[in-house]
Amino acid sequence: MLSLLSEANIPGVQSLVSRQAEVVHDALSRRLSHHRFACRRPSAMDARIYSLELSTIQLVDLSYGVDVDVEAEVGEDHFLVHMGMQGETQMWTNGKSYPLPPDGLLISNPGAPLRVQMTGDCRHFAVRMPIAICKDYLTRTLGIPFNRPLEFYAGRDGSRELPIAWRGMMSHICGQLRMAPAMMGHRRVQAQYGQLLTELLLGNYCNSYSEQIARHGNDISPRHVRRARELIHASRDDTISIADLAQRVGVSVRSLQNGFRQFLGVTPLEYVRRHRLEQLHRALMDSQSRANVTELMLECGIANFGRYAQYYRQQYGCLPSETLRRHQQGH
Numbered sequence: 001m002l003s004l005l006s007e008a009n010i011p012g013v014q015s016l017v018s019r020q021a022e023v024v025h026d027a028l029s030r031r032l033s034h035h036r037f038a039c040r041r042p043s044a045m046d047a048r049i050y051s052l053e054l055s056t057i058q059l060v061d062l063s064y065g066v067d068v069d070v071e072a073e074v075g076e077d078h079f080l081v082h083m084g085m086q087g088e089t090q091m092w093t094n095g096k097s098y099p100l101p102p103d104g105l106l107i108s109n110p111g112a113p114l115r116v117q118m119t120g121d122c123r124h125f126a127v128r129m130p131i132a133i134c135k136d137y138l139t140r141t142l143g144i145p146f147n148r149p150l151e152f153y154a155g156r157d158g159s160r161e162l163p164i165a166w167r168g169m170m171s172h173i174c175g176q177l178r179m180a181p182a183m184m185g186h187r188r189v190q191a192q193y194g195q196l197l198t199e200l201l202l203g204n205y206c207n208s209y210s211e212q213i214a215r216h217g218n219d220i221s222p223r224h225v226r227r228a229r230e231l232i233h234a235s236r237d238d239t240i241s242i243a244d245l246a247q248r249v250g251v252s253v254r255s256l257q258n259g260f261r262q263f264l265g266v267t268p269l270e271y272v273r274r275h276r277l278e279q280l281h282r283a284l285m286d287s288q289s290r291a292n293v294t295e296l297m298l299e300c301g302i303a304n305f306g307r308y309a310q311y312y313r314q315q316y317g318c319l320p321s322e323t324l325r326r327h328q329q330g331h
Contacts, residue, residue, distance in 0.1 A: 004085075004125060004174045005050035005061035011181040016049040024049065024064070031060050032080060032128055033114075035072030039064070044120075054173065055190035057197070058128040061085070063118075070116040078130045079152065080108045081201065083166060087122035091115065093154050100124075105163040107152040107205055125170060129197065137198045144212045145281075147315055153265055156206035165200060211264040211271050212278070221263035224249040228256060232272055236301035242268045276302055277315050284323045293320045 005013050016027050021039060024047040029035060031051045039045060046065030051058065063086075074080055082091065082100060089100040092115040093108050100106055108114045110131060118124060131150060138144040173193060177184050184190070203213055204220055214221065214229065221229075227249045232240065245268060246256040260268050279300040287296065294305060297320070302308045312320050 004170050005052055005059060006048065007174065007178070010052070010174055010178045012177065012185075013050055013052050016047070016051075018047050018049075019043075019045050021045060027051075028060070028062070031058055032126055033072045033074050033078075035070055035114075037068045037070040039066055039068050041066055052177070055187065055194050056130050056133065057194055059170070059173075060126045060128070061123070062126070063123045064120065066120045068116075068118050070114075070118070072114045072116070074108050074110055074112050074114055076110050077132070078128050079110055079150075080114075081127040081129060081166070082106045082108065082116075083125040083127075083163070083170070085123035085125050087119050089122050089124055090117040096154065098155050103163050103167055105166055105205075106154055107201065108154070109151050110149075127170075127197070129194075129201075133194050133198050134202060137195060137202065138209060138213075141195070142213065142216050144209060144216075145316065147317065148208060151208040152201070153206045153208075156262060156265075162200065162204040165204075169197060169200065206263060206265045208265055211260075211266050211274060214264060215275075215278075222259055224251045224256065225259040225263055228260075228268065229271070232268075232275055240272055273308075273311060274315070276300055276308065277312055280308070280312065280320060281316060281323065284320055285327055287324060287327060290328070293324055296320075296324070 006015070016023070018024050018027075021037075021042050024045070025035070025037065027049055031049075044066045048063050048065070050061040053059075082089070082105070084100040084102045084104045086102055088102075091098045091100050091106055091108075093106070093112055098106055116124075134150055135146045138150075139146050173184075201207075202209065215233075228245050231245060231248060242256065243253055246253045249256065251259075257267055260266060260271060264271060266274070280297060280302060283296045283300055284293070293309075297303075297305055297308060309319055309321075312318075312323075316323065
């Protein structure tokens, strides 16, 4: 099976074929993350590494040709998207083990320890994506404040179509680079591809911003979760009952809890709280009168003023009264 970047005539691809462990280690540390690896039969190594820069994104297509055990810590400024190409890779992240079969997908987070075991017949396609691209997409494209770490939840890619779409995008990018290198060399074209890859991941792989992204129309969760979200948005009751919510959408409380965690990364109660906080933030920023914080909280269905003031400070870095004061002073 051919690797995506090893196909002939792709301009800009850097290739390395080596039997020297130190050379291989240095190349992958520069292209992906600092790491160390153990190899039971170093003399049998036949590593093949193909890499390409697409704007600030690094694509790496690799195989070692021998069994290896890799330990790494993902850098603080990027995350890694791992895709199986051939054979079966075994990965450990966040204290759990995950198989990575051909066309399987797994994301490892910034600063997180990572362990990877690959057999000699494994091929692995990794994409190093900067946090800055995700932050820009969330804040500029979706208008979501980047006020907490972005964390992808391993093994919760949400949609079975995502690995297929991701593999297709990698194949498409490589094909375009081969057929239209001048066009693909433009920074703005590369930036558009970067945004598309970011949207695929953020919208379809469960992460710490999934519940906010879902409110912008990119919701792949099952029907009962979507219906529960609609009821939450329509409600002005701060003490909304999760048991009542589950009954109204026709599932058990456990199924509702599991659905929210699996596809949105939060419990229903956490979703209610964040939804109320976003409503309050918009109300504070849009206030055209001398309304006070208490009045705006009541309009958003918030009755526990003190508790929500603290929740607000945790999410936005200041109290609601400070946001309102700055807004009113600016007008």
